[in-house]
Every structure is written in C-alpha cells, then in structure tokens.
Amino acid sequence: MVNTRQKNKKTVPSTQQTLSKPRQGQPSGPLIRDPHKQRPFLLEVLFSALKLLLFALIVLGFGGLGLVYGVGKAYVDSTPMLEVSQLTRSDRTSYLYDMYGNEITNLTSMEYRDWADFNEIPDILKNAFVSIEDVRFYKHQGVDFKRVFSAVLEILGNSNSSGGSTTTTKSSSPSA
Numbered sequence: 001m002v003n004t005r006q007k008n009k010k011t012v013p014s015t016q017q018t019l020s021k022p023r024q025g026q027p028s029g030p031l032i033r034d035p036h037k038q039r040p041f042l043l044e045v046l047f048s049a050l051k052l053l054l055f056a057l058i059v060l061g062f063g064g065l066g067l068v069y070g071v072g073k074a075y076v077d078s079t080p081m082l083e084v085s086q087l088t089r090s091d092r093t094s095y096l097y098d099m100y101g102n103e104i105t106n107l108t109s110m111e112y113r114d115w116a117d118f119n120e121i122p123d124i125l126k127n128a129f130v131s132i133e134d135v136r137f138y139k140h141q142g143v144d145f146k147r148v149f150s151a152v153l154e155i156l157g158n159s160n161s162s163g164g165s166t167t168t169t170k171s172s173s174p175s176a
Contacts, residue, residue: 006104019053039047130137136144 002140015050038044091109091111091113093109096104096107098104134147136146
C-alpha cells in the first residue's frame with residue numbers, strides 16, 4: 001500500500017543541491033558559502049592575522065601622517081618672520097650688468113668689498129695676517145695643540161678671551 005502523504009508531498013531540494021546545480025546561463029559551482037560549514041583553522045588564523053595587519057598598517061599610516069604634519073607645523077610656527085631689509089644687506093659689493101654684459105653700476109654697503117684670489121694678495125699682507133692670527137702657523141700641521149690647550153683652560157676658568165682655532169682651521173670652516 002502506498003502512503004498518500006508521501007505521494008502528495010513535494011520534495012524540496014537542499015541548499016547544497018540548489019547551489020551546486022547551475023541554471024541555464026549561470027556559472028556553475030556554489031555561489032554562497034554555507035554558514036554552518038567552518039573554514040579550516042589555519043585559514044581562519046591567516047585571515048585574522050591579515051585583517052589585524054591591515055588595521056595596524058592603517059593606524060600606523062594615520063599616525064605617521066599626523067607626526068609629519070605636527071613636525072612640519074612646528075617648523076613653520078617656529079620660523080622667524082622674514083625681514084626684507086635683511087635680504088638687501090650684503091658684505092660684498094654686488095655688480096649689476098645689462099643684457100650685453102656691460103656693467104651698469106655696483107651696490108656697496110658701508111664698505112667696498114671685492115673678492116680677491118690668493119695670488120692677487122701681496123706677500124706682506126699674508127705675513128701680517130699670519131703674524132697677528134697664528135704666530136706658530138708654519139710650525140704646526142694645522143692643529144696648534146698649545147693654543148687649543150690654553151683655550152680649554154681659559155674656558156674652564158670662565159675667561160674666554162681667545163679661541164683655539166688656527167688659521168688653517170678658520171680657512172677650512174664654511175663660515176670663513
């Protein structure tokens with residue numbers, strides 16, 4: 001005898017069967033992951049680590065941008081105001097030329113200063129400079145230890161009346 005209930009009951013396919021059977025014009029394979037099915041443990045750990053790494057990189061990126069902005073703002077805020085009068089002051093004489101290379105005029109400050117090559121300076125002026133600035137110039141190899149030691153003693157005794165630099169040191173420094 002056949003049970004009429006089973007005969008009249010429609011069979012509903014499971015979600016797995018529905019997902020695995022492609023309809024016409026649609027790609028084959030499961031489109032939606034079964035929520036009850038778990039990923040393997042290693043994949044879960046890997047995806048969690050990648051999410052944390054991405055989040056940390058985003059936070060560090062924003063922190064770095066904030067740091068760069070803060071340092072830049074501090075430099076801009078601590079920069080002194082530019083004075084136009086400082087731009088026009090020069091220790092040396094400036095020369096103005098026209099478009100053909102002819103000198104129009106020169107701009108001088110309180111003193112008339114011009115660049116001179118070493119060969120243009122007379123020997124007597126060189127010797128006068130050396131005798132005033134560094135008496136032992138020709139006796140040492142660029143560092144006068146006696147003068148450096150005396151300068152250290154003067155600094156420790158709070159009577160800084162002379163420095164320890166020699167003429168060689170002065171001429172090799174960028175401020176010379």
